[in-house]
Amino acid sequence: MTRQAPYPLNTWYVACTPDEIDNKPLGRTICNKPVVFFRGDEGRVAAMDDFCPHRGAPLSLGFVCDGKLVCGYHGLEMNCSGKCDSMPGQRVRGFPSVRTYPVEERYGFIWIWPGDSDKADTSLIPVLEWADNPEWAYGGGLYHIGCEYRLMIDNLMDLTHETYVHASSIGQPEIEEAAPDTNVNGDEVVTRREMENIPAPPFWQAALRGNGLADDVPVDRWQICRFTPPSHVLIEVGVAHAGNGGAKAPADKKASSIVVDFITPESDTSIWYFWGMARNFKPEDQALTDKIREGQGKIFEEDLEMLEAQQRNLLRYPDRQLLKLNIDGGGVQARRIIDRILSEEREATRVEASA
Incomplete structure (x- = not known):
């Protein structure tokens, strides 16, 4: 079989x-x-x-x-x-x-x-409204990572790890102090986390400066992770000067972007990871695009090291059960959708074979 x-x-x-x-x-x-x-x-x-x-x-x-x-x-x-x-x-x-x-x-x-x-x-094919749009700029890259594709989905749907894995760039204690909210809309899973009146971490300080904004004032920060099958995750992220509406703040009060994550399985334990960031502020500034891309690439390198080590450990201990916490809701729901699609494909193959 x-x-x-x-x-x-x-x-x-x-x-x-x-x-x-x-x-x-x-x-x-x-x-x-x-x-x-x-x-x-x-x-x-x-x-x-x-x-x-x-x-x-x-x-x-x-x-x-x-x-x-x-x-x-x-x-x-x-x-x-x-x-x-x-x-x-x-x-x-x-x-x-x-x-x-x-x-x-x-x-x-x-x-x-x-x-x-x-x-x-x-x-x-998913519609990427920011692509081929002169009001947006995009910079990205490709990593080959030795991990199963669902581990990367888990990673992107639960950004609590930023506090630890990315402590020097986008991580801060306030992330784990803000409980995420997860909802399922058909085949889409949305996990939202919002933080108010907090300091901006180094990466977002640089983004604020890039948009001509003060980087030393309190900000409201948001992370909205959207999973769609088979393994696409787009994350709306940003910071706004505190008290201006967070994600709904006017453009002259915030720096925001869409983190682009397309995860393509190579094998059962390896992936091609197409990453990038689309932004709609100062799209004509190529130097800013290059700087953001460089910073984001370093952040994802930190994920790569952790994910490959995690995969090795899971292969070493295949019978150990993993714990699930409330922060895992986005990844758990995404896996349920994937499991349903796999079941549907399996049933369709069975029916076609018996026809």
Whole structure:
């Protein structure tokens, strides 16, 4: 019996960014599937199994020529639909096609549907209202992390850890003193935490200065974490000068952003983590974007170290039960939604197999 993957497959994941395939094919394992991405005819993105049907070489070690993916071993050429078109001195048009995957380039990312191609629906790609919007600026990056994807969701849906893991940047005792509030709206989980009349931590002091605001006065701070399947977390964060309405404060009284987290499983115990921050103040200031990106990258490096150590410990003690506290509500609810989707996929597979 085939073991079901621990992550949904009939859904959209971020696979890479456009710049990663600008000059050559990219090999990347997504949901335990080795995939090669490249730009084919007319610059459109294509994705297929990273496996040459001739001798099994990784196609990602090849190159693109005239919109065709050329195997770097013997020169077998494949088009965007996975069909073998030609090979020097050989007849290959009868070769079986390489499996392809639905892909879509949108919002500055390349998305992949690793499951049943017939079920792919581009309308299900989440709408990123800040993308391609001149009133917003975005800076981000990519980390490869050796942890199971749900551990990262847990991490992002409970920001209590900031007090300890990120003590020198965004952490402060007031975070753990403010109880989070969690709600479920269909497939969305929202965890909200608000803090009033507190000092701004170093990262947010810099953000206030970047927006031309005083950084040495009390602030109201908010964190609104939004999970949507399969593993996307967008977090509305910010600080406003105290007494001006917090998240609803006018733009000239606050510094706020959306923390962008797209978590793509590589394997059962590793992920591709696409992170970034979108802001709608001083979007034209590239130096500020670079500075925020640098600071955020250092923060996420701290998460990486903790999450990989956590994963090693869980593999070392697989039978130990973990405790659940009220601060874990967001992660717990997100896991329930994922479990339901996995159950639905399992039932759909059973029905299709018996038809």
